[in-house]
Amino acid sequence: AQSVTQLDSHVSVSEGTPVLLRCNYSSSYSPSLFWYVQHPNKGLQLLLKYTSAATLVKGINGFEAEFKKSETSFHLTKPSAHMSDAAEYFCVVSRNLGGHTGFQKLVFGTGTRLLVSP
Amino acid sequence: DAGVIQSPRHEVTEMGQEVTLRCKPISGHNSLFWYRQTMMRGLELLIYFNNNVPIDDSGMPEDRFSAKMPNASFSTLKIQPSEPRDSAVYFCASSLRDRGSDTEAFFGQGTRLTVV
Numbered sequence: 001a002q003s004v005t006q007l008d009s010h011v012s013v014s015e016g017t018p019v020l021l022r023c024n025y026s027s028s029y030s031p032s033l034f035w036y037v038q039h040p041n042k043g044l045q046l047l048l049k050y051t052s053a054a055t056l057v058k059g060i061n062g063f064e065a066e067f068k069k070s071e072t073s074f075h076l077t078k079p080s081a082h083m084s085d086a087a088e089y090f091c092v093v094s095r096n097l098g099g100h101t102g103f104q105k106l107v108f109g110t111g112t113r114l115l116v117s118p
Numbered sequence: 119d120a121g122v123i124q125s126p127r128h129e130v131t132e133m134g135q136e137v138t139l140r141c142k143p144i145s146g147h148n149s150l151f152w153y154r155q156t157m158m159r160g161l162e163l164l165i166y167f168n169n170n171v172p173i174d175d176s177g178m179p180e181d182r183f184s185a186k187m188p189n190a191s192f193s194t195l196k197i198q199p200s201e202p203r204d205s206a207v208y209f210c211a212s213s214l215r216d217r218g219s220d221t222e223a224f225f226g227q228g229t230r231l232t233v234v
Binding site: 042043046090105 | 215
């Protein structure tokens with residue numbers, strides 16, 4: 001079954017320094033992977049998605065992620081953190097519902113809270 | 119487009135009462151999802167509709183929970199009777215299923231439910 005593991009529950013960085021949020025996936029086939037961001041008291045917003053095209057995926061707000069099959073990883077990075085990046089980030093894998101329906105559902109990781117200090 | 123619209127944003131109710139959460143998906147989307155978010159369990163898919171038909175309801179906790187989608191522009195999630203452990207943020211999301219795959223899921227702002 002497809003699943004994701006977010007290795008850090010909290011990550012703290014200083015403004016202007018790089019961001020690395022780690023995610024490892026488990027999948028029996030080539031997965032679709034996503035990163036979503038949730039700001040306090042807000043809904044979830046898609047940052048970027050990987051669907052078996054280019055392994056380096058660029059998203060909104062300067063974020064990018066690299067799909068590494070050999071490491072089963074899909075880490076999220078940003079060269080320089082901004083105060084507005086403080087939020088919760090979710091790594092997500094798309095999982096088949098089973099049978100021959102072709103329907104898939106999003107399976108969320110436990111989230112990583114990014115804290116940005118001045 | 120206004121995005122996925124959920125109502126109410128906040129709901130406080132007494133244990134045993136019926137609670138109805140509402141969702142209006144993005145116009146043109148044909149897939150709709152209800153998720154629940156808690157500190158203990160994170161984000162869990164409760165039910166998934168496609169073309170107004172429930173495809174997967176294996177995440178619905180128990181018979182107290184029911185969801186309907188009478189038309190393409192409206193869905194409800196009902197809890198009866200409600201219990202304190204149902205307190206959570208409930209998200210609705212919609213996407214467009216095209217050629218056998220779903221596009222990006224767009225989430226509403228959520229309904230924060232507190233059962234006292």
